[in-house]
Amino acid sequence: MKKYILLIVALNTLLTYSQITLPINFEDGVVTTDDFIDFNGGTGSVIDNPYVDELNPSDLVGKIIRNGGDVWAGSYIELDNYIDFTVNTTINMRVFSPAPGLQVKFKLEGDIGDFPSEPATERDATTTTTNEWEVLTWSFAGEPTETYRKLVLMFDFGNIGDGSESSTFYFDDIFQTDPTGGLAQIDLPITYDDSSVYYSLITFGDDNVDANIVESINGNYGRLIKSGIAATWAGVTLTNETGLENNIPVTSSNSKMYVHIYVTGSSNTGIPVRLKIENNNDPTQSVETEAFTTITDGWEILEFDFNNEAAGTAALNESYPFTMASIFFNFGSAGDDQTVYYFDNISFGSPISLGLESVSxxxxxxxxxxxxxxxxxxxxxxxxxxxxxxxxxxxxxxxxxxxxxxxxxxxxxxxxxxxxxxxxxxxxxxx
The missing domain is CATH 2.60.40 (Immunoglobulin-like)
Known part of the structure; x- marks a missing residue:
């Protein structure tokens, strides 16, 4: 009887420690070559690390070779448990690539139907080095937890591989992190001054938009440059994919938001600034409106009334849960490399005083x-x-x-x- 009990315990222990879950590091023998499921010209395997250095001293790494097939050739690993995005919403992976500027698509799939399975979601990252280890990140903030089990890897997405070194990619250490570092979720008003809040800016309209949060002793603020080759609708979202902590309570009787704006590098006034609010889980539920600058090289408060929707856009629907806000500068026109847009103190219902920003x-x-x-x-x-x-x-x-x-x-x-x-x-x- 004791022998049977010991056997059962041993089997349970083996099954417990052989489950494929995040994080994955290839060192523990849980993920092997047999666990890679290849598709459309990609071949995945686990090999000895050919590039051991201080950036990645691991003995074993993953490898994918793309040879013919389709532009989405790759390989995937199926986890034994669903991914938990409750806190750790970013997936990271150490990558060794033959060139910078290559698109790495990280796709997550559920288990409904054969591959490609549903539900599914995907994110892109771009390599930045040549033949060096680097950590790429993909934000899955806003995605449901306990939904996805398949990790689908597509390197150099959009191009057909030829099986050479330029189509060979190494990877290691697939793990999740909390991008907020435990900070509070952003909410209105947005001042960029609260050290306990996780502030985030996400640009859109191609890669030729630069935005960051500028820190100063008299208060922090956002900054954006819309280059001449950026999309005319380029701009910046003021939250990450999770959105605001609380819905923006917009109604027809209380419909105004306010933003401090400063434009420098341009002598023009009357620049259209568009503010859009939407449901971070359903971008079709949105409303947007415009205001126009009246001065240059100085802070001013712009008022945005969502009762006056922008031409060609949907009218305000009070039933929508508005949890995300985005700003478009000089909407509909090409940008330039000289004009810099600053923004701060995004509020609902009433404006925040200009304070020190109003210095002449x-x-x-x-x-x-x-x-x-x-x-x-x-x-x-x-x-x-x-x-x-x-x-x-x-x-x-x-x-x-x-x-x-x-x-x-x-x-x-x-x-x-x-x-x-x-x-x-x-x-x-x-x-």
Whole structure:
């Protein structure tokens, strides 16, 4: 009898430890070559790591070779348990690729029907290195938990492989993480100043849109550059895929939102700024409206009334759960590399005071412009607390606490932005 009990315990232990679940590292022998299911020209296997280094010291890694077939050739692994996205909504994977700029599609599938199975969802990431290990990430925020079991990997998606080294990919360490780091979910009003909140910006309209959150001692804010080759509808979503913590309570009698806007690098006023709110789980449930800038090189509050929907878009439907907001700058027109859009203090129902952002640009005079060597700064009666210099890409290249002049003699010719006291920005041309 004791022998039977020991046998049952041993079998249960074996079954427990042989289940394929996340994370996957290929070191424990749970996932082997036999666990890869290939399709349309892809071949997956587990091999000795041919590129052991400090970035990936593992002895074993996964390998997929793409040889003929279709542009979506790849291989997949089926988990024994459904993926839990309750907290850890990002999937990460260590990748070794032959070139940068290659699309890696990570698809998740359920178990309804033969492959390709339903339900299904997919995300894309792009390699950035040549013959080096790097970690790629795919955000599955907003996806249901306990739904997906198949990990479908498609490297260099969109191209047909030839079986050579340029069609060979290595990967390792497939694991989940919480992108918020345990911070609170974003909600209105959005100020970018609460260190306990997870702020996120997601650009759209191709890769030629650059957005980030700028940190300053007088308050943080969002920044966006819409390049000349970006889509005319390019913009930025103000949350991750999970959306806001609470619905935006828009009704026909309480229909207004407000955003602080600052446009620099352009002398134009009347720039259309579109604000769209939607259901993060159903993008067809949305409403959008527009407002127009009235000044340049200064903060202003734009009012967005969703009773006045933008031309060609759906009217307000109060029954929709609005949980996501997106901003489109200069909607419908091509962008440029000189105009920078700043945004902050997104609120519903009533605007947030401009506060320090309302400092007048007339308080400062910068000359000569264009400049060859020294840029003089006349601050009249205003105290200069700090000066930051940014290049055309928005990267800070110089900072000082106070100065009446800037030595720009060593700067390359081009356009720069000089920001004073974190509020006022001047465009400077360096000869």
């Amino acid at each position: 640009k007339d308080s400062f005079k910068l000359y000569p412009n264009p400049v060859e060597d020294y840029l003089n700064i006349d601050s009249s009666n205003t105290v200069i607390k700090n000066i930051d210099v940014f290049n055309i890409l928005g990267k800070k290249i110089y900072s000082t606490n106070s100065s009446n002049s800037l030595d720009m003699s060593s700067y390359n010719a081009g356009i720069y932005f000089v920001k004073i006291n974190n509020t006022i920005t001047f465009k400077i041309v360096k000869k």
